[in-house]
Amino acid sequence: MRNRRNEVGQRKQRSDKKREVKPYISVELKDMIYRLSYITNTPVKDICEFMCIYLISNPKAINALSTHFKRDIRLNNTLYFGSLDNQSINKRLNRPTERVTVRFKQTDYEFISILSYALDCSASRVVAVLLEIALDDIQVVNTYIKQHLHEHLTPGQMKELRNILKHLNRESDENSSWATLLSIIADEVTAPITRIKDAIGEFLVNIKRYDEK
Numbered sequence: 001m002r003n004r005r006n007e008v009g010q011r012k013q014r015s016d017k018k019r020e021v022k023p024y025i026s027v028e029l030k031d032m033i034y035r036l037s038y039i040t041n042t043p044v045k046d047i048c049e050f051m052c053i054y055l056i057s058n059p060k061a062i063n064a065l066s067t068h069f070k071r072d073i074r075l076n077n078t079l080y081f082g083s084l085d086n087q088s089i090n091k092r093l094n095r096p097t098e099r100v101t102v103r104f105k106q107t108d109y110e111f112i113s114i115l116s117y118a119l120d121c122s123a124s125r126v127v128a129v130l131l132e133i134a135l136d137d138i139q140v141v142n143t144y145i146k147q148h149l150h151e152h153l154t155p156g157q158m159k160e161l162r163n164i165l166k167h168l169n170r171e172s173d174e175n176s177s178w179a180t181l182l183s184i185i186a187d188e189v190t191a192p193i194t195r196i197k198d199a200i201g202e203f204l205v206n207i208k209r210y211d212e213k
Helices: 027-040 044-056 059-068 106-119 123-135 138-152 155-171 178-188 196-212
Strands: 019-021 024-026 073-075 078-080 097-099 102-104
Touching: 019 106, 019 123, 024 027, 024 123, 027 044, 027 097, 027 123, 027 138, 027 178, 044 059, 044 102, 044 106, 044 123, 044 138, 059 078, 059 106, 059 123, 073 106, 102 106, 106 123, 123 138, 138 155, 138 178, 155 178, 155 196, 178 196
Parallel strands: none
Antiparallel strands: 019 102, 024 097, 073 078
8 A cells, every 4th residue: 555655754744734832931921812712702823823923014123123133034025134232132031931832923033033043042032022022012912902902702792891981991090901801800790701792791781780870
């Protein structure tokens, strides 16, 4: 019987197979990712992938990262000049760290590999840095939350949530974000968070009942 293997004796890999990266990140950062995972009912690996892809698709983020480039590279028809004198990002954190698992499409992994070459560090370190930058930027987190909500809620529910968010920001000195609001909902409702639409529906009903009292 003919052996179904390629010429080098290895099984042919699928062209859409994802590449796995396991970066070390701070425990605090990992906790934040798991909190986002809980309140959006989304796998951690998917959140991490979104954050990294969002950044590598953002020219401003790449320009900021380029201040650490050790080698010259070309990305999206833009030439970035590196220097050995640039501050290195290839160093371990001076606080407890744990691993997370992220999977990337081949084209995205290749982009990360180019950044790895430019930064003179491992691909896992690049991913760790991207996650640190993303989750420290409220705009990136808000983009993720809003995209997630748009995929699961009706236009009417989104309008209600925007009004609540505006109210929170008027009544408080702190600038509440979409992430803050969704976290509040997760803590307040009794509906399982696995059905985010039901949980938010219950929250909005409770708000209306309170307003009617």
